[in-house]
Amino acid sequence: MPDRLDRMLALVRRHRPRVRLVDRNTVPWMRLPGELARPFVGDINQRFTTVLGDVVYLPGPVERFDRDHLAAVLAHELVHQLDQARSGPWFYASYVLFAPTGRTMRADWERRAYAVDLLLAHERGGEQAVLATRDRLVTVFAGPSYGFMWAGRASAERFLQPVVDAVLDGTLAQQAPYRDILRAWRGEDAVPPEPEVA
Numbered sequence: 001m002p003d004r005l006d007r008m009l010a011l012v013r014r015h016r017p018r019v020r021l022v023d024r025n026t027v028p029w030m031r032l033p034g035e036l037a038r039p040f041v042g043d044i045n046q047r048f049t050t051v052l053g054d055v056v057y058l059p060g061p062v063e064r065f066d067r068d069h070l071a072a073v074l075a076h077e078l079v080h081q082l083d084q085a086r087s088g089p090w091f092y093a094s095y096v097l098f099a100p101t102g103r104t105m106r107a108d109w110e111r112r113a114y115a116v117d118l119l120l121a122h123e124r125g126g127e128q129a130v131l132a133t134r135d136r137l138v139t140v141f142a143g144p145s146y147g148f149m150w151a152g153r154a155s156a157e158r159f160l161q162p163v164v165d166a167v168l169d170g171t172l173a174q175q176a177p178y179r180d181i182l183r184a185w186r187g188e189d190a191v192p193p194e195p196e197v198a
């Protein structure tokens, strides 16, 4: 019986048949930016997942992660993979180059991906969980984690609010790719079991 991680991986493979999960700490050039940023933001290599094309660079060996947690991470990264596929070099250039702090393109891409985190919070704990996740994301967007990609807590909260609203009123769950992600999370793609005969 495929579990949540199996189902999410199957969804990712539909878009990225050659997807691979790699421990970023085993890849020297992937470690380097984290080493440089460590004095400012702590150890990224132990905390952050990064995706480049087919490869998802995890902050540790695959076996170390809780399977549901990994399913949620893959769902977030899938949004990046789809945006990377659609926008090509523009994705990477706009992610790192333009407006390095304050009001960044990076924040637009991350808002699309963190919409998954808000959606899954809604699945787990309804409105209360969504609002708690929003508060955590305000810190992520306004703080040093991604280089102050949307500086100012009040401003970051306003920036995130449309996505929060779309999760709470159910419209996000109707949109691609979020609809497919939610189905994989819930297991709605699975063939329903045979009815039990008493």
Ligand SMILES: [Zn+2]
Binding pocket: 076, 080, 110, 113, 114
């Ligand atoms: Zn992201």
